[in-house]
Amino acid sequence: MTTRRTIMVLAASLGVVGLLTVVPDFPQASLAAQAPAEPAAAPVPSGLVKTLLVTGGPIHDGKAIGDLVEEAMKKSGLFDVTRAHEDLDAFLADRIAPFDLVVFYYTLGELKEAQKRGLMNHIAAGRGYVTFHSGADSFRGDPDYRAFVGGHFVTHPRYRQYHVSITENDSPITKDIDEFMITDEQYILDYDPRVTVLANALFKGKTVPVMWTKPWGKGKVFYLALGHDAKACQQEMFKKLLIRGSLWAAGRPVIDPK
Ligand SMILES: [Zn+2]
Secondary structure, three states, rough: HHHHHHHHHHHHHHHHHHHHHOOOOHHHHHHHHHHOOOOOOOOOOOOEEEEEEEEEOOOOHHHHHHHHHHHHHHHOOOOEEEEEOOOOOOOOHHOOOOEEEEEEEEOOOOOOHHHHHHHHHHOOOOOOEEEEHHHHOOOOHHHHHHHOEEEEEEEEOOOOOEEEEEOOOOOOOOOOOOEEEEEEEEEEEEEEOOOOOEEEEEEEEEEEEEEEEEEOOEEEEEEEEOOOOOOHHHOOOHHHHHHHHHHOOOOOOOOOOO
């Protein structure tokens, strides 16, 4: 019995050795070729940025401003825009899944738990979130949303022209811009000091941020304080910054469309 068992073990060993001798120089390639079919790895981003544009809420004209933003993004030839108006269920995990970028213009409202989870987990997995103006006054008092955006609305002076200074020239969003004048409702914001402030403006002698970037997990967040009404959103600088910030958040090269 013992001898027979020894021979079997030896034969098995020889079999293994025999198999090893025919393994090619690139065993991983060989293993991969034999592996059962699996979904391909995520491709390097190319083509149009699949964008979900969510608008709504009271006070601001989410419909008209959303139309302008949708038009500017489509005209750039860089974004494939799907619109959701007054429909926060667009954030639910199964509906948000196809999108590389979420652009959000909304005021007040309430984010339900499943909507919040859908949005924040999707962005944390490596997508982009862009919100402007009252996007920092949405879901007022929700600490999770405040942490996600990086700040929140406090007050505003009257609608007027004001001066904006770029403070961060290393970002592709602010490339070749030093300062500009803008006519809009200036937002005074409380914000997380860990955000990267890209531009400031003065209010009562103190500087307040006009735009910032921040990470969210593997994702990127861009906030722009401009955009109170349709007139403000028609200004070229508003459109330029929104497009640049959207490309940045989506992980694409930042260019100015012709
Ligand atoms: Zn406003």
